[in-house]
Amino acid sequence: MPFLDTTLPILDRLIAFPTVSADGNRACTEWLAEQLTEAGARIEILPDATGEKANLFATMGPEGDGGLVLSGHTDVVPVAGQDWSSDPFAMTEKDGVIYGRGSCDMKGFVAACTALAHRVDATRLTRPLHFAFTYDEEIGCFGGQALTEWLAERGLSPALTLVGEPTTLSVIEGHKGCYEYTTRIRGRAGHGSDPRAGVNAAETAAAYVQTLIGCRAELDARAPEGSPFAPPGTTINVGSISAGFAHNVIAAEAVIEWEMRPVQPGDAALVHERLATFVDETLPGMQATAPEAAIETETIGEVDGLEPRRDNGMRDLIFALTGQNQAGVVAFGTEAGLFQQAGMDVAICGPGSIAQAHQADEFVTRAQLEDCCDLLDRLVQRLY
Template sequence: MDVLDILDRLVAFPSIAGKPNADIAGWIEAHLAKHAAQIALLPGPEGDRFNLFATIGPAGVPGYVLSGHMDVVPASEPQWSSDPFTLRREGERLYGRGTTDMKGFLAAALAALPVLAKLRLARPIHVAFSYDEEIGCRGVPHLIARLPELCAKPLGVIVGEPSGMRAVRGHKGKAAARITIHGRPGHSSRPDLGRNAIHGMAETLGAVVSEAERLTHGPFDAAFEPPYSSLQAGVIKGGQSVNIIPDICTLDLEARAIPGVDPASLLAPVRARAETHATDGFRLEWTPLSAYPALSLPRNARLAALLQELTGQAPLAAVSYGTEAGLYQAAGLDAIICGPGDIARAHKPDEYILANELVACQQMIEALGAHCAA
């Protein structure tokens, strides 16, 4: 199967994040079995979701990991021009959910397997495909924890998120949480008998706004846009009717942190402010939603030099979006981003990737194989 055939099969699996993924993981496992020396299908604690890890070449020698995620965001938008889970080609454009983010990279890696398998690899190339990346990188930590039993410590990890096939050395970290305030319902004519949960959230929301403003004053990292950490309230919900005292209000917030700043620490002042209201007749719940650390690979890292050699372009310092690369780096492994497609096409109707981008990615992976065979 060529890269377009493989992408067609991958897109056909509606592998929405947070749902079972045995079908797509099983198909990839069967495809890998034709070429990989070792394959491990790794169930997560949910019981119905799986990570995949496979090795081409000698597993006991340090090599390189090709990392990607099998899940995609939902495709319920009415603006799709065709079935989002049926690959549609118009010229160079290949439309479908996940084509860019990031089944295109998966397809290129799988299409390169026959070439890699024929090489006498002195260093292995591993394939690591995860689940539930799109809802907070929930699957890959379980895969990373198993790496010591699966292979020698890798020399580096290439995370194939869409970057226009230009390597990227850094991204911000992220932490997100949900605050729920419980009050007491009642008729709006007797506010003295109830506890208005929306009113109870007001000071907490104010804390988000003031903390967000404070972060604009630094610390700074010029590699990013904006060059400072950020905080925002993303979703707020509460109330049923204007004449009912709302008894519950929820607020979803997220922080994005420059390297060197713990993203969870940016949420702490908001949580502290919210907890002061628990003594005012309200009940508070704090629910973490997602978290991953920043990525910061040094300019002079050997992995950065390798990707410059493979792509012909100097790596970019940083991008605004986040990836699993920070989690690999936190586990002590050098990691870098490099994959086909443009992040601006992801998470929207009529997502697409270009056929020549897939070819360029496959050629890069095959060039990595030649490097490992040298």
């Protein structure tokens, strides 16, 4: 049966699992495990602490180091507030376009990988073929971090990783890191008629944000010469600020959600140093009035970027298979940097466009999926 014809029923089933990050992916993961077990793969289901989410790591062919990892995440972003033309959790095809939440980001690739497993002759594989399907990529790459830690604990060292994020099957060799934080400021409430009677968390939050903004010029000046990224240097974004509840009440609490996207080692340390100085200079004055005052930052996730490297076996293998001869960089983050930090050569190449990801009526075209299937078929031939 044609590769695409076996992929589409799997994609249909995957889209039907509402694997929004907040709700978990365990049922989807167990179904994929069943599919890969039927194909002859050796399965590891790796749950998180709640048991509601899990990574899946499956292997075909010989044991040991080397080989290839095909990587994708199974969680998706919410559909709440989006105006869909059809049920987002039911695959719909019209005029060669396949709609559904996750169709391009990135269940299309996961479906093709799962269908591939049924086509592989494991007895002919000379190197391991691994499938890595993770949870919580969309909210901090927590599953990818847990998986690479597990690989390190097992002493398992694959050589190559292909991350099938939607790139319209163009080869991507780099992206910035993504570090996300929530800073909580606690002051003391009081009547607005006497601002000195309390400690205004909203005002402290404003000064904290100004410190973040002040780091931008330093980061711009540190941008690497010849950086392939746009903007070329590390960026900072303040996503939300919330504080107080009335005009005439001193704000006792404030929350700042912010991120930075590092392009090189040392940039994140610079920002943290500037913020530590701010806290050291500001907090004693707050606590002189309100001993309970605090400025605390929670790390939501720190995911390293994918560094473009001169030597990259995964990139060069995709070049050889597709005829492409130039790799690009992207603005969005992926799990690719985690695999690179674990010692693998990594490239990103998958069906669909990132422009469709996270949108209402998300889609991937039949043609893109078919081309992806063809690429995976040819990729496996290199493992025989």
